[in-house]
Amino acid sequence: MSNENTLSNNENDVSYLEYKGKHSGILGWLLSTDHKRIGLLYLISLSVFLIVGVTFGFLMRLELLTPGRTIMDPQTYNSIFTLHGVIMIFLFVVPGLPAVFGNFFLPILIGARDVAFPRLNLLSWYLYAVGGLLAILSILLPGGPADTGWTFYIPYSVRTNTNVIPALFAAFILGFSSILTGVNFVTTVHRMRAPGMDWFKMPLSVWSLYATAWVQILATPIIGITLLLVAVERIFGVGLFDPALGGDPVLYQHLFWIYSHPAVYIMILPAMGVVSEIIPVFAHRTIFGYRFIAMSSIAIALFGSLVWAHHMFTAGMSDTGQLIFSLLTMIVAIPSAIKVFNWVATLYKGSIDLQPPMLYVLAFIFQFSIGGLTGVMQGVLSVDIQVHDTSFIVAHFHYVMFGGTGFGFFAALHYWFPKMFGKMYNIKLAKRVFWAMFVGFNTLYFPMFIMGWLGMPRRYYDYLPEYQIYHVISTIGSWILVPALFLMFGNFIYALFKGAKVTEKNVWGGETLEWQIATPPVHENFIDIPIVTESPYQYKDNELVLQTQEAK
Amino acid sequence: MENHSKNHSHNQHGYGVYFLVWLALMALTGITVAVAGINFGRITVATALTIASIKTYLVLTIFMHLRSESKTFRVFVGVALLFLIISFVLLFTDYSFIVRN
Amino acid sequence: MFDGVSNFSQSTDLAFFFTLVVSIFFLVLITVLMIYFVIKYNRKRNPKATNVHHNTALEVTWTVIPTVLVLIMFWLGWTGYLEQSRIPANALTIEVTAQMWKWSFKYPNGKETDSLYVPVNKDVVLNLHSIDVNHAFYVPKFRIKKDVYPNQKRSAWFNATETGSYDIACAEYCGLNHSYMYNKITVMSENEFNAWLNSPAKHPGEILASDTSLIKLPDSAK
């Protein structure tokens, strides 16, 4: 369990950044079981992988600028989009928000001193690190990086001579890291809420992290075993998926998507939680439809596990299968719709302050809606037959993963940065960078919808000249994103060292627990465990206005 | 919130109960082997799986103390099993209606 | 945008059009509302917010309307798909073989080609085989796409409605030259087609795919 309670309150009073535990220096971080420090370990390692992944994305865009060879050969291109996908999915968006902000803020938001299993928490970071290193190793080993796409479809993944096995094991280990985070969060939410915090007094981000954690626990093992079997298939040739030995490659796809579809909700749910957290703060009013938002998280987690085969509409499933999975895909859109409408309704009669986190959140709603609505279009059978495996899909998932989760991540970073580090970044610059990101992002991905519908397949090194115009626009978009992303990181790094000090507890005027404690938080968050008496996002003074108005 | 203070679970069964459960498990194993020899046609698998489920139920409730844990635990187990069962059912919406090989 | 030239293009394009209109409607609705609220209830203009907790009637409305709409979308897609999945009898049947990284087509009379020739306004059934890994037979203008697997059977069919020459692409990642697995499908009048099919010599217009290679293979890929 948590650290022994031998520390006097005074020692406990110091900020978690300065706290001296058993170890000092770098070891004080690498061996710390403090959830906040682990959150930061994740933040640093995740950012590194994000930059690697993003660089690959940037290089792909350069290659696609002109038809034929631009800067690399096809083999390199194939490896790069595989690595880009693997890194972005398994090392960035899936762990993303839960591992960084979930670790840092979940215990604080429910009034606890740490997560339920702090040592397990540290272990999960180490697993993450090992998985990441293995992924990097697969690039460096002789044989060359895997070139299968992040989906590792059989039989190609059994036939190719590249380093598929290290990549598979990397994904397997990362899966376990994700599972441990899930186990920790479910237990923490059940057992460690502060007195008085019943389920419907929990902040909405806790609801979404809770729902996410369940998906992590239940879905991840399936991909674990599936990827393991691909490795077994490669090494021993047992034939479980290999059609040459009687296996069914479509069954591989089923198993892969049984995890990987729910995984997209692992990615988006925590970001939705962040959005639900930020909107009331910057609209300075209570959230609209608290229960509906909370329950829709559960509904998404639930229905999310029922639609996996919509990735296989051209694979030759039975008609019954097509019918059921298309129908269920339509249904899964509804809880997301409920969320979006409630968020927009929360702006109504608010007092809106467009600070950087809020800008990112509004962009999230816009971009997630585009991504989600095109997702629904893909769920429509005849349409999906046309757009499956084209850049329409590529546009869809970048809109939800980057435009949604990515922007949610950036929103969270701008929102909680002052609390985490006690420093403030340059707000004016942050706003400008936001606009560059927004414009760059949409320029980069929107053209992909058009060329996808027209018939530009994905995972294409080369293309017909008629698609060039869209590729050029898209690549230009990536050039706008480059400086923007650089500047955003730059702004944060500068703020860390030279930024204005923040000691104020509540910079944005939030009402959740993290804004009631010291900035940056003390070692065990709370000197005294709070007793919670009210729901979050009350903004009581607004209520008074309402009553006096009505009285008039 | 679930009751917080109880560390000492009431997960206490007498030795006798465990022995009885063990006897039942062994008996069920015997039955399933014996029955396997008889051909029930289509329900052969069903019989085997039913017996296995009964055995599992015994292990879960008594050996694993699920009976004396709080309700939350039972809901958890239900959720996990449901997820697995739904995956089976949905998968067979594909496989029941098609021959690919 | 809606320039499909097969019997499926109408239903597919209709489904696409309907979903697109609904999507644009909701996107515009949401965006306009957001911008309007941000301006109207800006902190400067509206320093004091008013709490509105929830409104069950509203929640029900915005649950039910999208539900109905997505069910309509589903129906459009499903009927369109069913058409594609019912393989017609009495059609011209062509055996299609996919391999890394080319297609080959075998006609009932034994003739084999690298690019596909079909008569206009006639049902054509393609039996798809692969001899190595997964590929997918994709004709964007026909709105058809079907994955091709080794050791498994798949079929696709279409009825081309306009003569001309269209692209065939491989839409399932299949390794190094996946993007070069391009070819052409030529739709001709019935007479022209029959003449072509029965002439032992190559049709004057026929060229082997390896010559056409829409995109020149880079040396490294050969």
Place this chain on the structure above:
Amino acid sequence: MSIQHTAAAHIHRDDVASRMGMWLFLFTELLLFGGMFILYSVYRFTHPQDFHLAAKELNTVIGTFNTAILLTSSLTMALSIAAIQRRQKTLSIIFQLITILLAFGFMVNKYFEWGAKFHHGIYPGSDTLLSKPSGEILFFGLYYVMTGLHGLHVIIGVVIIAFMTVFTLRDVITHDNYVKLEAAGLYWHLVDIIWIFLFPLFYLIT
């Protein structure tokens, strides 16, 4: 949100949380095997005849014997917890040791069983196997992978229980703090449950 502060909230041990965490982890194990049961069910459904034939090659007697061993080891595991609850430390240790012994017995049996198969040339990629119809290849593929993974879990279980024995000896596990032993027990019972399904599905197809 308004907050009132309480004095001196101390962090205390929470065994329920520990058990909850263990159960959640067990679900992941369950689903790990669940994925393979999915494979099994599909292939059995698509190749009923071949599965039927292939299953005849497995030795029902060894299978039944191993089932009995594993069920008994589950019993002794449960008993060791009952013993520690009653402050019977020595008895608890004895039960744990019996559990480990039984697990070894199980593995030895498995060794001979696999060995016999290998001897007959039935192993993944072997010529004998490859000459059989695809359903049989799949059956034996599943057989090796599933029982192999299960065997791996048995070995892990042995290591864990061995640690528990040391903990009990050193009084880390005592009559009022035995949640570690309980967790190990949960794990062991899960391994047992998996086998309860593997047994009829592989050995008893008629």
